[in-house]
Amino acid sequence: MTDASPAASDAASVPLIVGADHGPRPGESRVDADLVEGLNPPQREAVTYRGKALLIVAGAGSGKTRVLTHRIASLLRTREAWPSQILAITFTNKAAGEMRERVEQLIGDRARGMWISTFHSACVRILRREAEQFGFTRAFTIYDSGDSRALIKRLVKEHEADAFGLTPAAVQSKISKLKNELADAESYARQANMSDPAERVFVEVFGDYQRALQRANAFDFDDLIAQTVYLFRAFPTVADVYRRRFRHILVDEYQDTNHAQYALIHELTRPPGADAEPVDGGGGMMIWDAEPAEGDAASLTVVGDSDQSIYAFRGADIRNISEFERDFPGAKVVLLEQNYRSTQNILSAANAVIGNNFDRKEKKLWTDVGAGEQIVGFTGYSQHDEAQFVADEIERLHRDGLDYSQIAVFYRTNSQSRALEEIFIRAALPYKIMGGTKFYERAEIKDALAYLIAVANPADEMAVRRILNKPRRGIGEVTATAIARYAADEQITFRDALANASALGVGPKIQAAITQLDAVIAEASDLMLPRSGEIAPPTVVAEGLQLLLNRSGYSDALRASRDPQDEARLENLDELVAVAREFARNNPEGTVIDFLTEVALVADADDLDDASGSVSLMTLHTAKGLEYDAVFLTGVEEDLIPHRISAGEPGGPQEERRLFYVGITRARKRLYLSLAMTRAQFGEVTVAMPSRFLQEIPAELLHWRQSPGDVNSRGGTRSRALNSRGGSSRGGGGGRYGDDLAPLGRREPKAGLEKFTNRIPSKVRDNGDMVLAPGDRIRHDDFGEGRIDTLTGEGAKRVAHVRFDAVGPKKLLVKIAPIEKIG
DNA sequence: CCCAAGTGCCCACTT
DNA sequence: GGCACTTGGG
Numbered sequence: 001m002t003d004a005s006p007a008a009s010d011a012a013s014v015p016l017i018v019g020a021d022h023g024p025r026p027g028e029s030r031v032d033a034d035l036v037e038g039l040n041p042p043q044r045e046a047v048t049y050r051g052k053a054l055l056i057v058a059g060a061g062s063g064k065t066r067v068l069t070h071r072i073a074s075l076l077r078t079r080e081a082w083p084s085q086i087l088a089i090t091f092t093n094k095a096a097g098e099m100r101e102r103v104e105q106l107i108g109d110r111a112r113g114m115w116i117s118t119f120h121s122a123c124v125r126i127l128r129r130e131a132e133q134f135g136f137t138r139a140f141t142i143y144d145s146g147d148s149r150a151l152i153k154r155l156v157k158e159h160e161a162d163a164f165g166l167t168p169a170a171v172q173s174k175i176s177k178l179k180n181e182l183a184d185a186e187s188y189a190r191q192a193n194m195s196d197p198a199e200r201v202f203v204e205v206f207g208d209y210q211r212a213l214q215r216a217n218a219f220d221f222d223d224l225i226a227q228t229v230y231l232f233r234a235f236p237t238v239a240d241v242y243r244r245r246f247r248h249i250l251v252d253e254y255q256d257t258n259h260a261q262y263a264l265i266h267e268l269t270r271p272p273g274a275d276a277e278p279v280d281g282g283g284g285m286m287i288w289d290a291e292p293a294e295g296d297a298a299s300l301t302v303v304g305d306s307d308q309s310i311y312a313f314r315g316a317d318i319r320n321i322s323e324f325e326r327d328f329p330g331a332k333v334v335l336l337e338q339n340y341r342s343t344q345n346i347l348s349a350a351n352a353v354i355g356n357n358f359d360r361k362e363k364k365l366w367t368d369v370g371a372g373e374q375i376v377g378f379t380g381y382s383q384h385d386e387a388q389f390v391a392d393e394i395e396r397l398h399r400d401g402l403d404y405s406q407i408a409v410f411y412r413t414n415s416q417s418r419a420l421e422e423i424f425i426r427a428a429l430p431y432k433i434m435g436g437t438k439f440y441e442r443a444e445i446k447d448a449l450a451y452l453i454a455v456a457n458p459a460d461e462m463a464v465r466r467i468l469n470k471p472r473r474g475i476g477e478v479t480a481t482a483i484a485r486y487a488a489d490e491q492i493t494f495r496d497a498l499a500n501a502s503a504l505g506v507g508p509k510i511q512a513a514i515t516q517l518d519a520v521i522a523e524a525s526d527l528m529l530p531r532s533g534e535i536a537p538p539t540v541v542a543e544g545l546q547l548l549l550n551r552s553g554y555s556d557a558l559r560a561s562r563d564p565q566d567e568a569r570l571e572n573l574d575e576l577v578a579v580a581r582e583f584a585r586n587n588p589e590g591t592v593i594d595f596l597t598e599v600a601l602v603a604d605a606d607d608l609d610d611a612s613g614s615v616s617l618m619t620l621h622t623a624k625g626l627e628y629d630a631v632f633l634t635g636v637e638e639d640l641i642p643h644r645i646s647a648g649e650p651g652g653p654q655e656e657r658r659l660f661y662v663g664i665t666r667a668r669k670r671l672y673l674s675l676a677m678t679r680a681q682f683g684e685v686t687v688a689m690p691s692r693f694l695q696e697i698p699a700e701l702l703h704w705r706q707s708p709g710d711v712n713s714r715g716g717t718r719s720r721a722l723n724s725r726g727g728s729s730r731g732g733g734g735g736r737y738g739d740d741l742a743p744l745g746r747r748e749p750k751a752g753l754e755k756f757t758n759r760i761p762s763k764v765r766d767n768g769d770m771v772l773a774p775g776d777r778i779r780h781d782d783f784g785e786g787r788i789d790t791l792t793g794e795g796a797k798r799v800a801h802v803r804f805d806a807v808g809p810k811k812l813l814v815k816i817a818p819i820e821k822i823g
Numbered sequence: 824c825c826c827a828a829g830t831g832c833c834c835a836c837t838t
Numbered sequence: 839g840g841c842a843c844t845t846g847g848g
Contacts, residue, residue, distance in 0.1 A: 145837085415835090600838095643834095645834095
């Protein structure tokens with residue numbers, strides 16, 4: 001950062017925004033006793049410290065949310081700050097909601113007016129206010145990754161960029177990375193190697209992309225942050241408005257901030273007036289000019305834990321937190337190490353695992369609640385087996401009195417949820433998939449939203465193009481191009497060109513269709529866009545949406561369809577209308593723009609509290625910040641965690657370890673680590689190996705119900721089975737299995753099947769080199785008799801396609817299916 | 824311009 | 839094993 005050398009920055013100083021009639025009284029920094037009661041000394045310090053910069057290094061479960069909320073509450077209660085002077089940034093909307101709630105619990109209505117939101121939401125608020133300053137309108141659209149991908153795809157095609165090896169995905173990710181670094185097409189071009197044709201084309205696409213966004217009056221996700229930074233840098237007086245307003249800035253999950261977010265925080269914590277033209281006018285006339293507040297930077301509190309940094313893939317820069325003290329000389333650092341969440345066994349496992357990351361500040365979580373249960377390990381034969389174990393164990397926990405809502409199942413990749421779901425449905429276990437809500441990504445929902453955007457932001461050509469032929473109106477690519485050309489010739493927007501269908505030189509039928517579409521959008525606009533001065537009734541968004549869907553024929557087309565899926569699509573649209581109604585209830589003055597903002601930014605909105613009574617399923621990333629009595633960490637396999645793709649990336653395996661660490665530390669009382677020996681991927685069965693992270697857990701902490709060695713073993717390897725407590729010998733590799741990771745394919749039939757007394761023993765087997773041919777009859781333990789149709793794959797992956805007499809066709813992995821040849 | 828059938832590619836994580 | 843995109847015939 002640049003010089004943060006506020007003249008006044010000693011600890012007790014109080015922000016000095018004193019309005020004429022209201023404002024906090026300076027000089028009070030008493031913190032009410034109840035706000036520090038029950039806090040340990042470092043927590044207390046983190047709540048009461050008053051200085052310009054505070055870093056709270058908060059280990060997992062160390063009560064950081066409590067500290068943050070109490071800190072905010074104390075600032076408000078002592079009147080050191082008004083709510084409107086507080087900006088608290090959280091990582092998710094959900095976390096923001098919870099924080100607001102908890103502050104309100106502490107101090108009631110006084111909390112109203114705080115900005116507690118994500119980076120993205122905060123930036124949208126700022127950008128909507130200031131959009132006119134730099135060529136946008138406050139009705140701008142927010143493009144999600146799908147939207148920008150569609151746009152980039154078109155541009156890549158136009159530039160024939162794929163000829164240079166530039167795929168849309170690669171271009172998108174490169175642009176995103178650059179924006180997170182605050183680079184734009186021009187600045188990138190200046191330092192790019194422009195003799196490389198691929199670079200030249202990329203720069204062109206990047207530039208076109210940005211111009212297209214501008215023309216569409218739209219920002220992509222990354223722009224929301226970056227453009228706010230540009231705005232502040234280009235318009236110091238605008239920046240000063242927010243610098244004067246936000247006197248206390250608090251940032252949660254600071255380890256996951258990227259450079260743009262870091263820069264934004266720095267812009268906001270610069271002393272106001274430092275780089276502004278002195279606003280003239282004789283002095284004293286400015287709203288915010290009550291004080292010699294010039295030169296007084298806002299106070300900054302950041303909370304984070306570098307061991308939980310898991311978003312490097314989207315530009316998170318761990319240095320933001322590790323170099324905080326250098327960025328903010330004189331910063332206070334408070335370390336929270338006492339854990340109030342988990343048992344010592346869980347913490348010891350977590351400490352042991354994360355200790356393998358080099359280049360980290362030593363930090364050891366501890367608790368005084370005692371050792372607790374051992375961690376339970378289980379190796380399933382397949383992912384279904386593994387899921388069955390999870391389901392059975394959950395049922396047992398539930399029978400023992402644990403509520404479903406206190407149980408969570410984590411996995412590395414979203415695709416792993418399928419097997420779990422299948423088993424859970426069969427077991428009638430109530431579950432809910434958190435995050436990963438694809439609701440707003442469904443085609444019909446995106447279509448409906450595009451209709452709304454066509455009304456709210458007619459400049460957004462992408463949205464209008466999207467609905468042009470939905471439902472089918474006979475308007476294809478040719479017609480769309482004609483419209484675009486006409487719009488360009490006449491210097492009007494694509495949307496306005498629809499009003500002049502007769503001038504397009506298209507057939508009468510298509511003309512009529514265009515005119516009809518234009519009329520529907522116009523009618524909805526009349527309804528939904530409040531005339532100046534008027535405030536539309538809150539129901540107007542839901543009504544307008546309904547109108548658009550009905551009058552456009554969209555709903556009718558789905559109703560008339562014979563595709564059974566279209567019924568579900570209709571239901572989804574009904575749900576969207578219901579969301580709009582709910583939105584109106586919560587935001588009586590909410591406009592269609594506000595509604596679109598919410599659905600664009602709140603992807604996981606649905607999981608606020610309706611997970612009650614259900615087991616929660618989610619990715620490890622989604623799990624961050626949450627906690628459960630019992631946690632199942634599934635798919636603990638090489639290539640999954642650490643993920644295959646991470647292996648080649650610098651810092652990849654370390655980040656994967658942190659992810660694993662995050663998963664472990666979510667558990668309060670019980671932790672289960674499970675894996676499968678085989679896993680179906682891309683419709684093909686592959687052999688899995690135990691994750692290297694498993695051997696980083698001290699053997700005495702982990703009790704294997706069924707170890708990889710148990711499933712895998714045959715004579716001679718058992719003693720080296722992974723941390724095997726069941727194994728008779730622990731000699732040799734000391735429980736390590738580093739050289740014992742050969743896929744089970746090469747195993748021979750083994751002795752000692754009787755040892756698998758715990759679960760599904762009949763399925764744990766190895767058929768060795770059973771030779772099968774099409775036409776052979778076999779008997780399966782569960783499916784009965786059947787006949788082999790075909791065989792595919794080789795070796796351990798050899799698959800038999802079998803038609804069973806009783807249950808029909810099935811695919812079986814020959815190597816290990818519980819089958820025998822008959823006849 | 825629309826549809827059905829075929830093929831290629833893919834599945835990291837998210838605001 | 840599933841989706842997105844292409845292709846060829848109405």
